[in-house]
Amino acid sequence: MSASGPTPPGKPQARALNCPNCGAALVLRSFNNAVTIVCEGCHSILDAKDPNLQILQQFKAATDKDRPVIPLGTRGKIRGTEYEVIGFERRTINVDGAAYSWHEYVLFNPFKGFRYLTEYDGHWNDVSTLKALPERVSFSSPPKVKYLGETYKHFQTARASTSFVLGEFPWQVRVGESVEVSDYVSPPRVLSSEQTGNEVNWSMGEYMLGKDVWKAFRLPGSPPEAVGVYENQPSPMSGEAKSIWLTFAFFLLALVVLMIGFDLSAQNKEVFTGYYKYDSNRRGEASFVTDDFEIKGHTSNVELKTTTDLNNRWIYLNYALINETTGQAFDFGREVSFYHGYDSDGSWSEGSANDAVAVPSVPPGRYYLRVEPEGDPGYGMTYYTITVKRDVPQYSFYGIALGALLLPAILLSWRTLSFEHLRWAESDHPMITTSGDDD
Amino acid sequence: MRVLYIIYGSAVLVGLSIAQYQGWSLARVNEVKNVPRSVRDNPGSYRSVYSSYHHYTGGK
Numbered sequence: 295m296s297a298s299g300p301t302p303p304g305k306p307q308a309r310a311l312n313c314p315n316c317g318a319a320l321v322l323r324s325f326n327n328a329v330t331i332v333c334e335g336c337h338s339i340l341d342a343k344d345p346n347l348q349i350l351q352q353f354k355a356a357t358d359k360d361r362p363v364i365p366l367g368t369r370g371k372i373r374g375t376e377y378e379v380i381g382f383e384r385r386t387i388n389v390d391g392a393a394y395s396w397h398e399y400v401l402f403n404p405f406k407g408f409r410y411l412t413e414y415d416g417h418w419n420d421v422s423t424l425k426a427l428p429e430r431v432s433f434s435s436p437p438k439v440k441y442l443g444e445t446y447k448h449f450q451t452a453r454a455s456t457s458f459v460l461g462e463f464p465w466q467v468r469v470g471e472s473v474e475v476s477d478y479v480s481p482p483r484v485l486s487s488e489q490t491g492n493e494v495n496w497s498m499g500e501y502m503l504g505k506d507v508w509k510a511f512r513l514p515g516s517p518p519e520a521v522g523v524y525e526n527q528p529s530p531m532s533g534e535a536k537s538i539w540l541t542f543a544f545f546l547l548a549l550v551v552l553m554i555g556f557d558l559s560a561q562n563k564e565v566f567t568g569y570y571k572y573d574s575n576r577r578g579e580a581s582f583v584t585d586d587f588e589i590k591g592h593t594s595n596v597e598l599k600t601t602t603d604l605n606n607r608w609i610y611l612n613y614a615l616i617n618e619t620t621g622q623a624f625d626f627g628r629e630v631s632f633y634h635g636y637d638s639d640g641s642w643s644e645g646s647a648n649d650a651v652a653v654p655s656v657p658p659g660r661y662y663l664r665v666e667p668e669g670d671p672g673y674g675m676t677y678y679t680i681t682v683k684r685d686v687p688q689y690s691f692y693g694i695a696l697g698a699l700l701l702p703a704i705l706l707s708w709r710t711l712s713f714e715h716l717r718w719a720e721s722d723h724p725m726i727t728t729s730g731d732d733d
Numbered sequence: 734m735r736v737l738y739i740i741y742g743s744a745v746l747v748g749l750s751i752a753q754y755q756g757w758s759l760a761r762v763n764e765v766k767n768v769p770r771s772v773r774d775n776p777g778s779y780r781s782v783y784s785s786y787h788h789y790t791g792g793k
Contacts, residue, residue, distance in 0.1 A: 534734045541735060545742045552746065556753045581776040595756030614779060616768050623765040654758035664776050688752075690759055695749040699742055706734070 313338060314347050323367065323380045324402045328462035332381075339459065339467060353459075353469040360384050360458040363518070364399055364411070370511030372420055377401035377409055379511075381461035387452040387475070400463060408464050411507065412499060416520035417527060418507050419484065419499035428478070428485055428496060436723045439478050439485060441498070446478035446485045449525045449721045454488075477525060481717075484526035501526050523716040531710040535703075542703045549699070553692055561591055561685035566663075572609060572676045574669035581666035586618055589661055589684050595652045596624075597686040598663075602678040604632045604647045609676050612666035617659045624653045630678075652688055 311320040311331075318335035322328060328342040330350065339351040362382040364370075369378045381400030386393050396414035398421075403409070410421040428446070431438040437448040455472035478485040482501035487494050501524070504517025520527075566587040572580065589596060600611060608631035615624040628651055634643035669676060718725045751757075772779045 531734075537735045538738050541738055541742065545746065548746055549749075552750060552753070556750075579777040581779070583773055583776045593755060595758050614765070614768070614772075616772065618773075621767045621769070623768040625763040625765050626761065651760045652756070652758035653760065653762055655755050662773070664772060664779055666776070685756060688756075688758060691749055691752050691757070695745050698745045702738055702741065 311347060313340065315349055315352070320347075321367070322462065323378055324408075324462050324464070325404070327402065327408075327464055328380070329465050330467045331462045332459045332467070334460060339469070342462065350466070351468050355458050355469075360397075360460070362397065362399065362460065363413070364507070364511055364513065366461045368511050368513070370507075372401065372409060372411075372510055375403055375406050377403045377406075379461075381459070381463045381467075383456055383460070383463075383467065384458040385454045386457045387454045389450075389452060395457065400461065402462075410497070411502075414524065415522060416504055416518040417524035418502040418504055418517075419526070420502050421486075421497050421499040424485070424496040424498055437478075441485055444480050444483070446480045446483070448723065449477040449479045449484070449718075451476040451722060479526045481526045481532075482528040499526065501528060522720075523713060525717060525721065527717065529710055529713045529717075531706055531713065535706045535710045538703045538706050542699055545699050546696070549692060549695060553687075553689075557687050560687045561594070562687070563590075563684045564681060565589055565596075565684050566680070566682035568663075568680045570665070570667075570678055570680065572667040572669060572678065574671050574673040574676070580668070581612075581664060583616075584663040584665065584680070586660050586662040587682065588659075589656060590658050591685055593655050593657045594685040595654055595688065596656045597650055597652050597683040598628075599648070599650045599681040599683070600628060600630055600678055601648045601681070602630050602632075602676060604630060604676060606633050606635070607631070607673050607676070608645075608669065609678070610668040611678075612664075612668070614664040615653055615656065615661055616664060617657070617661055619659055622657075623664075624656065626651065626653065652686060 311322060312318065313320055313333040313335060315338040316333060316336035318333055320331060320333060320340075322331060322342065331340050331342045331347070332338070333340065337353050337355055338349050339353070340347040341350050360382075362379070364379050366379050366382060369376055371377075378401065379399050380402045383398050383400075384395050385398060386395040388394075394414075396412055399411040399413075401409040401411060408423075412419045412421055424441070426441075428439040428441040431440055431445065439446050439448075452475055453472050454475045456467065456469055459467050459469055473488045473490045476487045476489075484499045484501075486497050486499065488497075504520060507513070508515075508517045566584065568584050596615065598613065598615070602609060608629060610627060610629045612627045613625070617623070628649050630647065630649045631645040632643070632647040633645060634641070636642070663680065663682070665680070667676075667678075715725050768779065
């Protein structure tokens with residue numbers, strides 16, 4: 295896309311002309327600023343600077359196939375300035391044998407000059423030419439350029455050819471002409487360079503939603519649905535991911551503060567200790583009850599620890615923590631087993647001779663334990679100690695809370711990464727390359 | 734999104750605080766009401782729901 299500044303207009307007035315080839319009426323909307331004008335009837339490209347409208351090129355095209363979705367002559371406001379659509383072209387690049395086409399609309403305002411709108415698969419860009427040259431960043435891979443303090447990363451370089459034109463253009467447009475186009479992105483902006491020989495034109499595009507284009511030009515209906523992820527389409531999650539991780543850091547700090555707070559305020563008080571033995575060779579009733587003990591404070595947990603002298607054996611203990619006054623019981627069973635040995639893989643061990651369990655939400659009161667040990671006959675004597683503690687911090691909940699806090703942040707980051715992966719998949723620098731891409 | 738996360742994260746921390754204060758636990762514990770006082774004198778009269786548990790007999 296190449297352009298020059300507008301000729302200062304006198305009284306704005308469209309010139310009415312006729313095509314020298316087919317005689318169809320032509321309307322020159324950009325006054326003396328158009329360099330070429332294309333006849334809609336016979337597709338003749340005419341020299342707009344020539345009073346006789348010399349025919350520069352004729353091409354064959356099915357107009358219906360390339361009808362602009364914003365008709366020529368439509369006016370709309372872009373960034374507060376009213377522009378009129380005066381030209382339309384289709385440009386095509388070939389990548390790995392596949393043709394990709396996009397559309398460009400030439401907009402004109404008598405005081406502001408030319409501006410462009412591009413559209414590819416429902417993705418729109420508001421484009422204007424640059425007044426200064428971007429600066430190339432040395433030794434960067436992929437290549438980068440800097441413009442107005444912002445760094446743009448190279449996306450793609452391809453040869454683009456003009457395949458259809460309509461209306462007026464501020465340059466010598468020809469169907470079939472081609473230029474080398476390089477895009478550098480920093481969403482939502484894209485810098486594009488178009489090189490023909492030694493001449494390079496730079497332009498900057500800013501991503502626009504189809505609905506905003508429709509609103510700006512007061513177009514009927516709704517815009518075509520955007521397909522896929524476009525090169526400079528802003529990620530809907532990129533800013534969010536950063537803010538979520540910052541919030542996560544705050545929650546992590548709060549989690550640590552809570553952990554220290556509950557650790558310091560927990561009673562963690564031993565309320566009962568008993569030493570017992572179990573003879574698995576002895577027949578008869580093995581169950582027994584302990585002395586009663588006082589559990590104080592608010593409703594909280596009770597940790598019951600079993601310490602044994604097990605060695606390549608197991609013991610199973612049926613426990614019931616019974617409130618002497620109310621008859622409320624917390625019934626649970628604990629298997630304690632510890633095995634170890636040596637084989638061809640070396641030494642091994644399994645289980646533990648000790649066990650701890652937290653009984654949840656135990657109200658204060660006087661309690662006793664009913665204990666019923668079980669074991670394989672022939673094991674003989676097992677010595678074990680039962681220790682009961684009140685209000686013991688449970689660290690597993692901190693792990694669960696940490697996981698619950700991490701999950702949304704990880705999911706959001708994953709979605710952001712997926713979006714970027716889709717964006718760069720179509721570039722010269724895909725995030726993941728397959729062996730086929732290397733060929 | 735951030736507001737939703739703040740609400741969600743706050744709920745997680747409030748839930749954690751309640752769990753810690755109330756002494757919740759992940760252990761499998763069965764609550765039984767009205768255990769007779771006679772258990773004190775006759776422990777064998779009480780049948781634990783875990784009595785039928787199939788015990789591990791192994792090692793490597």
